[in-house]
Amino acid sequence: MDTTTNTGTASVWAGEGKLASEGAIVTPVYNSVTFGFEAMDDWFDVALGKKPGHIYSRNTNPTVRPLEDKIRILDGGEEATSFSTGMAAISNTLFALLKAGDRVVSIKDTYGGSNKVFIEFLPRMQVEVHLCDTSDFAAIEREVSKGCTVLYLETPTNPTMKIVDIERLAKAAHAVGAIVVVDNTFNTPVNQRPLALGADLVVYSATKYLNGHSDAMGGLVVGRKSLVDRIYHYREITGASLHAQPASMIVRGMKTLELRMLRHNENGMAVARFLAGHPKVDQVFYPGLPEHPNHAIAKKQMHGFGGMLSFSLKGGFDSVVVVLQSLKLAHKAASLGSVGTLVGPPRTTSHVELSAQERADAGIPEGLIRYSAGIENADDLIADLEQALARA
Numbered sequence: 001m002d003t004t005t006n007t008g009t010a011s012v013w014a015g016e017g018k019l020a021s022e023g024a025i026v027t028p029v030y031n032s033v034t035f036g037f038e039a040m041d042d043w044f045d046v047a048l049g050k051k052p053g054h055i056y057s058r059n060t061n062p063t064v065r066p067l068e069d070k071i072r073i074l075d076g077g078e079e080a081t082s083f084s085t086g087m088a089a090i091s092n093t094l095f096a097l098l099k100a101g102d103r104v105v106s107i108k109d110t111y112g113g114s115n116k117v118f119i120e121f122l123p124r125m126q127v128e129v130h131l132c133d134t135s136d137f138a139a140i141e142r143e144v145s146k147g148c149t150v151l152y153l154e155t156p157t158n159p160t161m162k163i164v165d166i167e168r169l170a171k172a173a174h175a176v177g178a179i180v181v182v183d184n185t186f187n188t189p190v191n192q193r194p195l196a197l198g199a200d201l202v203v204y205s206a207t208k209y210l211n212g213h214s215d216a217m218g219g220l221v222v223g224r225k226s227l228v229d230r231i232y233h234y235r236e237i238t239g240a241s242l243h244a245q246p247a248s249m250i251v252r253g254m255k256t257l258e259l260r261m262l263r264h265n266e267n268g269m270a271v272a273r274f275l276a277g278h279p280k281v282d283q284v285f286y287p288g289l290p291e292h293p294n295h296a297i298a299k300k301q302m303h304g305f306g307g308m309l310s311f312s313l314k315g316g317f318d319s320v321v322v323v324l325q326s327l328k329l330a331h332k333a334a335s336l337g338s339v340g341t342l343v344g345p346p347r348t349t350s351h352v353e354l355s356a357q358e359r360a361d362a363g364i365p366e367g368l369i370r371y372s373a374g375i376e377n378a379d380d381l382i383a384d385l386e387q388a389l390a391r392a
């Protein structure tokens, strides 16, 4: 069967479907570090890449491979590889593609950990990093046109949900021969497929929506085979490999990916609409609202607006503390993209790595609440927010 046509079908079947040992219909967890051979010729052929197979789990593993195939098919990429965390996927991708003397262009609003790679580690490698104002596409195009090896984008951004025009900026990057990398963690292939918009590589924290249950960490990279092969080789040597156990949990989580994302989209929209009409709320940041400054671009490049939003309170940080304390249907915790609603101020979650000054420079109000709408009943989430806001 063609598992690539519909996302719902691909979520369940892609990369799997063949019966495993003893006729198991579920991908077994191969907790084996190494793989043995009866015939020496087989061993040599697999080791030399002449025959498919597995040698050692730092390189490949039969539980991890179906996960890589699943994301490859869902995103429409040529090749995919995996990592122990999302940050391992992002840092290994950048370290594999860049060398001293290269130039990388990105935006100021990337995920806090990615921002640290840009401002701390890449400069140490003599890579020149230029971080542009996220919403000024003309300025990004100007920087890119000066020449760069990598254009690194993330959209929507964390935590103020800015939208970046992937198609427009990918064109500018390709005009100077740059590689376009997009962090698609907030969307998953259900809501946005960057490769179809011109990206060369897509990176994920699988810890978030792909796994979806806040019980396993992982990272994935998917895209052009020649590039993924270079990144795989770097990871094979530096060793931030994904283990079989979390891979099996992520594969299980991904079977309900489309179902969950459709519900996250509905709940994100319902909660954003409610907050936009609330007298104690100052601003709501959600790309699905028509008043979002880049709603038109979001509508063009996204198939759904997701479950992530943020909002600021007129009462400032004191009100933030009261509202957070009063919410019952939300874990007050870092992370996002889980079946259960997660809530927190960016200064203890996505941007905990930044100083107060760095957060201010990034335009993140200290009185902001980031809200990752889960898959609960939307009316219940709204009633919970209503009672918490009443105390603020």
Ligand SMILES: *Cc1c(COP(=O)(O)O)cnc(C)c1O
Binding pocket: 085, 086, 087, 088, 090, 111, 113, 154, 158, 183, 185, 186, 204, 205, 206, 207, 208, 217, 218, 219, 336
């Ligand atoms: C969480 C996150 C990451 C990092 O992923 P880890 O699995 O925590 O290492 C990267 N990018 C985005 C957008 C994220 O939300």
